[in-house]
Amino acid sequence: MTDCKEILSMLTSPESDVLREGAYLAGEAHCEDAVPLLVEMLKSSNIGVQEAADNALRMIGGKEAVSAVIPLLQSEEAPVRNGAMDILRTLGGKELQLLIPMLKDEDVDLRIFASDILGSADNVMAVAPLCDALLKDPEVNVRYQAAVSLGSIGLPEAAKCLNQAMRDEEWVQYSVIEALAKIGHASSIDAMVKAMSHSSELVVSMIIDALGAMGNVKAVTLLLNRMESSPTALRNKIVKAIVNILGAKLVNLLPKAERENFREYLLVALEDEELEVQNAAILGLAAMGGDDAAAGIFSIASKLDTDKDQDRLESILESLSRMGLTEVLRTALKGEDQAKALIAVETLSRVSDPEVEGLLTQSFWKNQVVVQRSIIAVLARIAGPGAVDFFMDILARHADGKVLKSAASFLGQKLRHAPAADALFALLDHQYDDVKETALDACVAIDGPEMQERFQRLYQGIDPLKRLMAVYALGKMDAAGNIDILKAALEDESPEIRKHALEAVASLCRDSEVWLELLVSRLLDENRDVRQTVVEIMGQCFSSAAIPHLLHALHDDDDWVKVRTLEVLGQHKVLEAIPEVVGLLENPNKLVTIRTIECLGSIGGTSAFRALLAVSGSDDYEIMEAAEAAIAKIQDEPEREI
């Protein structure tokens, strides 16, 4: 570690490289003695040097650094001044007592700088002095900045003085309104509405936005009163504010007499150029309903880019679906425009109306394949047994993988429709793996002796993929009944098949003992994944008969097989394994050592405890830590028989 003295001498070097390195080290070492030299460097004409000093001062921080930087605010050079401001914004929050007096300085610039810096303070102690500046400072720019800063601090304590400042001139009003919106205090609503009558059009529109953002219901009546008399652009803003405040409860909360009027205003606002106004109008209309409104919203949705405007599209579809089965959706489904048809399907998928199923089935074959895919996905979810013929027809006639998948899972998983067996089984030869996979699960769902026979025959083939599918399916449908095939599969040349056969055999472990014997033979498998699977299954189907085999697996060549075995022994608290487990503590692979320690912690008991104490003195930090955690675990365990 470099010490500060050495660093100080670097900081007086004429070489800029040395200065930069010195500054870096001073920052890393939090070397406070370097502050005066670093502040000097901030004035350097070499920007590289300046910046290194800047970074270092930020790292050092504290009173020392802040008071040394403050005088730079009076520098004649703008970059130096701005650099100082920036440092103080980061560091000043903790050193308010050094900054607050500057609000009373004679120099207007300094007062502006101080107001600005205090805005980053994130400290309630800055509020009162800033309020004082906001209300009393003779200089408009100071008052403006004080309001901005009160807004950034964002504490309700500032609401009162900001409300008062609404009477200030327009320039200050801007920042006051923004600050009030950020703070969102109820008392500000009256202050802002009152100011509307004597403010410029720009300020009025800012106030409307602010009221909308604050979301306080109190503002609604006040806003409604101004609608009639406002020009369209302003009225659209009011519409947006009201929707934002009331949300979906709009219809119930609006006075009856106002509703139809308001709906008309919403339709107008749908045409506004501002997206936010449009979005509010959509939300409002979704709540109020009407085919004309749905058509307007649909037309906006159909102009969006499905990639770029994903989020917006999603929320518009949500709104559209809340309006139910509207006319515009029927038309789009029948029309030529595929993009529109897709939007309609996507919307209908969220509409719960008994008519939807029929509408989608009828339009299926008229549409192109992209639309068909999404129609059938929806139908597979919502349709019932009445749609069997429709789906069977698709399985027979369609060629698209995605469409076939939806049809397969509907007929298989959902309806278990046995007459579909031929067609589904044929799909196991499909060119795409994902189609094969869905078809396989569909066949498994249908089950039955005939289906099993098909797979038994399939297992006799030479294609390993077919055999894998057969083992998987037979294991799922009836492992006990197919045990002979599964036994043979345990010896299959493909490790993947052996693994699946193991899993199938394991599914029997609750009702018979054959599984263990079969499993054990695979503990010597040449493939480590297969051996791991065996150990894992012994864990899931644990019985004391498995223990000798597990102890054997502790000496497997593969470290991960060891790790899995340790997990199983720990999980089942196999006390008699402790002597063998302790032997693994001396393993060249640290992972094994750590897992051994964890295993001992899980098993518990005095001899595990003693072994752990011995390793807890290890030089290796991680091993020591693992041992301590394991010991703590044993100690936390309620007393138990040993």
Added chain:
Amino acid sequence: MSALFSSSTAVGGELKISDAEFVQLRDFIYAQCGIYVADNRKYLLENRLANRLKLLNLKNFGEYYHYLQYDTNKKAELSKLFEVITTNETSFYRNPPQLKVFQENILAEVIGEMRKKGDKRLRIWSAGCSTGEEPYTLAIIVAEVLKGELASWDVRITASDLSERVLEAARKGVYNEYTMRTTPKELLPRYFDKDGENFRIKPELKRLVSFGQLNLSDRVALKRVERSQLVFCRNVIIYFDDEMKKKVIGAFYDNLQPGGYMLIGHSESLHNITRSFKPIHYPGAIMYKKEA
């Protein structure tokens, strides 16, 4: 065997990364190479690593984290991890407008200055060079500018990257047509030999470039790179958080000789990172100069 079951729920189910595991892995990655994986890339990480976990037969991301620390194959796995979190996308003459400014204005100026001083040692650093297209492009440009003089100059392009795998490809120097798509056609016969369907960098050009592994988060290693007149670090710092960007860009500044230039990717910015360089605006490109 096909991938039939690998992605299905038949064995093991889907691998999800928990928040705690994500934070653990993210901090590990950051400590290793300075790349900050933002929260919104969590699913990307989960998705891309799920296959690694399956292949290694690991149960969860916590085990993967252990694997990266302790397994005898951890080094190899670390490079795989780097491959997952970075993209190595690159090509010859990537961003032609920027390279045009480089060739016609910057390199011409730097070489002009050197001639005045009688200095013929030109050093260029291509940091994050990926499979080598960028440093070889720079070699071509230098050769085009120096022409017959090239032999009398001492030119070296230091090309570095985090990933050994890309460096291996770079050292081979064999490329397909696609990666040449924005390369001026007349240059091909001058600098490449035909190798079946592919193109092989000519030895005279290859000897200008020296490749080496270097992790940009290793401050000491960065200090050891020979000082250069030009630093290219394009489309690399996008992976870094601001603090790491500051450190890396600071190191390039220190590496550059006064009057030298740094070039970054066209979508990258130094805003809030450094003010030390003087940005010089050209049509279609900004060059960052370390003033003398």
